[in-house]
Amino acid sequence: MSEQIKFIVEQLNKEPFxxxxxxxxxxxxxxxxxxxxxxxxxxxxxxKHNIDIREEAPDQTAKxxxxxxxxxxxxxPGSAxxxxxxxxxxxxxxxxVIHPILHWLLQRTNELKKRAYLARFLVKYEELVEGFKTLHRECEQLKNCGFSTAEIRxxxxxxxxxxxxxxKRVDRLKKRVDTVSNHQRMLEMARQLRVEKEREESLMQQKQEQKNQLFHAEQRLQRAQQQLKDLRQASADAKPESLMKRLDEEIKFNTYMVSDKFPKELESKKKTVHYLQKVVAEPxxxxxxxxxxxxxxxEINTQINQLIERRMMRNDPMDDKLFLFRQQASIISRKKEAKAExxxxxREELSSMEKELAQKTNQARDFDGTEVLKGDEFKRYVSKLRSKSTVYKKKRQELAELRAEYxxxxxxxxxxxxxxxxIQQQLQAVEAKHGITGFSDTQEELERVSALKSELDEVKGRTxxxxxxxxxxxxxxxAEKKxxxxxxIKELRPLRQKxxxxxxxxxxKKSLYDSCAxxxxxxRSKLExxxxxxxxxxxxEETRYHYVNCLKKVTERQIQRAADEMKLYVSADPQERRKALREQYNRNILEQENLGKKxxxxxxxxxxxxxPNMKQVKMWRDFEQLMECKKQCFQKQQNQNSIGQVIQEGGEDRLIL
Known part of the structure; x- marks a missing residue:
């Protein structure tokens, strides 16, 4: 297997791969x-197979x-x-599975290229040949199926x-129908009834489909309206100051993640990959x-420790101060990274919880079509309804009283x-009689203006x-507060100075404490x-000790087994000698040889x-075929007798008619 993989790797590293x-x-x-x-x-x-399998379905790739x-x-390789x-x-x-395929393909790439090129022009003909073979096989089966032309006739x-x-039976039924008046119209009506029933079924199916579509559309509309309502509430509750503050926080956080955290993580990952590549490339x-x-x-650790000791012995105050500041900066940066994480x-947990809340809300809304209130919100809603109902009753009573008074x-x-x-008509008639028409109107205007002026003067005086x-x-x-x-204030002045x-x-003290901390x-980090x-x-060292101890025990056991085997083999007692492994293996070999002879x-x-056995099997199969043929003949005879009986019953029906 290692030689196979080595050959595959060598071929893949060459041209054209x-x-x-x-x-x-x-x-x-x-x-x-x-x-x-x-x-x-x-x-x-x-x-033709130059395709990215990530853009292809697995079943299509396999096919x-x-x-x-x-x-x-x-x-x-292997059996069928x-x-x-x-x-x-x-x-x-x-x-x-794939390693043997690659090994086989890379061994004969040029030969397979030629075969794949020729297959474009030969596959169709091979398909036709296979189709001809199938049809010919079916034709031979039909010829040898046992049906004779006489039986078919x-x-x-x-x-x-x-x-x-x-x-004849259809003709008789038509003659019976011809005697009925308006039979053509009745047949046409029956045909139309059948067509209308089929149409009614199709319309019912369409109606049901449209109902389902309407139901789904209403559900989508409710979801969209609820989402719009939530968005409006979120935008109504939000203030510009809070939005700007939130955006500033997000910008600061994202800037820190992009400029500080992510580059450091990327650099560490690159270093790790570089080290791993170096390790892999080495033998x-x-x-x-x-x-x-x-x-x-x-040795390097001892050198590092010696350098640290020398530096501590030198004890430069300026270096110590810078070291403390560096330590503080590193501690703050670690805390900052921890807080960012x-x-x-x-945020991830909040987004997941918000998604889960939205999912639960949608499920509840789909269940009854309304938004579900929580326990405290429901209690507040009920108390609010009760107070509103009492206010409504009072207002309704007051409204009835006001309407009556109105x-x-x-x-x-x-x-x-x-x-x-x-009175005005009488006053106008008197003014017309005395020749001073409009006097009352002018007097009323003057009185109104004077009353308004007096009111303004009074308001100014009060103000x-x-x-x-x-x-x-x-x-x-x-003055009292002073x-x-x-x-x-006199007591506060020395207190301010203090x-x-x-x-x-x-x-x-705080700076000293921070530096000491x-x-x-x-x-503490160094000691850790x-x-x-x-x-x-x-x-x-413990693992090495246990490993060496186990090797020692295994070696001692092997030495003990070798000594025991030597004692048994050299022993003068034949019973003891039979227990030796050599004697046991010889007996097993002898038994297997005897079994092989048998x-x-x-x-x-x-x-x-x-x-002779195969001839007997062939004779038995021929006998089975003969019995099967007799069975088929008997069944056909039974079928013909049943058909003759049906024909005879049909003749009797004609005689009756």
């Missing part, structure tokens, strides 16, 4: 990638590959019963007689290489208007008085790394009796 596989990368290909490689090899043989492999006359497993493995991209004559009887390592690398790692996880006032207004019109009183009150209140706050001193001292955090390295080293003798007897 130009792959960069090695044994590890080729063996680690996914099933879809392996199918794509097989498809590229098939496309090199037949250009296309099966057809081309059939044209190229590829025979899968393994064909289903072969098809399944080709569809799923199984390595044990008898069947044809019987069917013709039956046809004549049916025609396989043995135990000696691994031990050499471990010694190099230990938590925010991303929270009717009374309206009637009073009408009576007063009538009286006013009568000025109120403003002066308010100013007096405010001045008095300010006198009350004077001692408090607060500034304490704030400055707090800032200094950063130093302790860095030392050292402890982790020592634990890993301890675990490796089987050869049995095979010889079977070969000698094969000819």
């Amino acid at each position: 130009k792959k960069t596989f090695n044994l590890i990368t080729f063996d680690s290909l996914e099933p879809l990638q392996l199918l794509q490689v097989l498809n590229e090899v098939l496309a090199e043989i037949d250009p 296309r590959m099966f057809s081309l492999l059939g044209i190229l006359k590829y025979r899968p 019963s393994d064909m289903s497993a072969f098809r399944q493995g080709l569809v799923t991209g199984s390595k044990p 008898r069947d044809i004559n019987a069917m013709e007689e039956e046809k004549d009887q049916l025609i 396989a390592m043995g135990q000696s290489d691994l031990s050499e690398l471990e010694t190099k790692i230990q 938590e925010l991303q996880e929270g 009717g009374v006032l309206q009637r009073t207004e009408e009576i007063l208007k009538q009286r006013h019109e009568a 000025l008085d109120e403003m002066s009183e308010m100013v007096k009150k405010l001045n008095a209140l300010i 006198t009350a706050l004077a001692p408090v 607060c500034q001193e304490l704030t400055q001292e707090y800032e200094e 950063a130093g302790l955090e860095s030392n 790394q050292e402890v982790q390295g020592l634990r890993e080293e301890c675990g490796q 089987l050869r003798e049995k095979q010889k007897a079977v070969r000698e009796s094969h000819g």
Whole structure:
């Protein structure tokens, strides 16, 4: 199998494929990638198959590959019963199925190209040949099926007689119908009835389909209306300030993710891939290489520790300060990354919960067509309805009282208007009599203007008085507050100075605390790394100890078995010597040789009796065919007797008619 894979990789790395596989990368290909490689090899043989299998359905891909492999006359390894497993493995991209196909194709690529080219012009003729073979086989089966021309003629004559009887019966029915008046109209009406019933069934089906379509359309409309309502509510509740704040937060978060987090992750992934590629490109390592690398790692670790000790002994204050600031920056960056990851996880969880909520809401809305209220919302809704109902009852009672009062006032207004019109007519007649027409109107206007002026003057006076009183009150209140706050302000001045001193001292202490905490955090991280390295080293040594101990026990057991076997083989006691493995194997060999002799003798007897037995089997089959032929003849005779009886009954029916 390794030689096969090595040959495949060598051929794929050459022209025209130009792959960069090695044994590890080729063996680690996914099933879809392996199918794509097989498809590229098939496309090199037949250009019609140059297709990306990701853009093609799996059943079409399998059908296309099966057809081309059939044209190229590829025979899968194994028996005919393994064909289903072969098809399944080709569809799923199984390595044990595809590797032999690639090996077979890459061995004879030029020959298969020629065969695929010729197959374009020969497949049709081969199909015609296969069709001719099938038809010829069916013709031979019909010739040898046992039907004679005499029997066929008898069947044809019987069917013709039956046809004549049916025609006569139809004629008799027509004669009976001819005596009925308006029979043509009745037949036409029956035909129309049948047509209308069929049309009614089709219309009912169309009506049912339209009902279903209308129901689905109403459901879609309800969903769309609810979505529109939700969007409107979201836009109505949102304020510009909150939207801008949310957008600023999203912009800051996305900027951090794009500029800081994602480039770092991408760089780390690239480094990991680069290291893995280097590891894959290197040849396989043995135990000696691994031990050499471990010694190099230990040497480098010791050098790093020595450099750290030298730096700590040098103890440059400027470097220490910068180191503390770097530690603080790294701690803050780690916290920032952790918070960003938590925010991303929270957003993903929020989006998933929102999707689930929308799905549940749609399901509830589809169930009864309305939005489902929660427990507290439903209680508030019920209490709100109750308060509204009581308010509605009060308002309705007040409205009835107001309507009754409105009717009374309206009637009073009408009576007063009538009286006013009568008085005005009398007043106008008196003014016309004395020659002062329009005097009353002018007097009323003057009175109205004077009343309005007096009201305005009164309002101005009240406003000025109120403003002066308010100013007096405010001045008095300010003076009172000043006198009350004077001692408090005197006490506050030294307290402010003390607060500034304490704030400055707090800032200094806080900076010292932060620097100390950063130093302790860095030392703790170093110690944790050292402890982790020592634990890993301890675990490796323990595994090596257990491995060596197991090898030792296995070796001791093998040595013990060899010593026991030697004692048994050298022993003078024949019973003890029979327990040795050599003696047991010799006995097994002798038993198998005797069994082989018996089987050869049995095979010889079977070969000698094969000819007579086959003749006896052939005679038995001929006897079965003869009995089957007699059975068919008897059944045909029974059928003919039943047909004759039917004909006789038909003649009796004619005599009766």
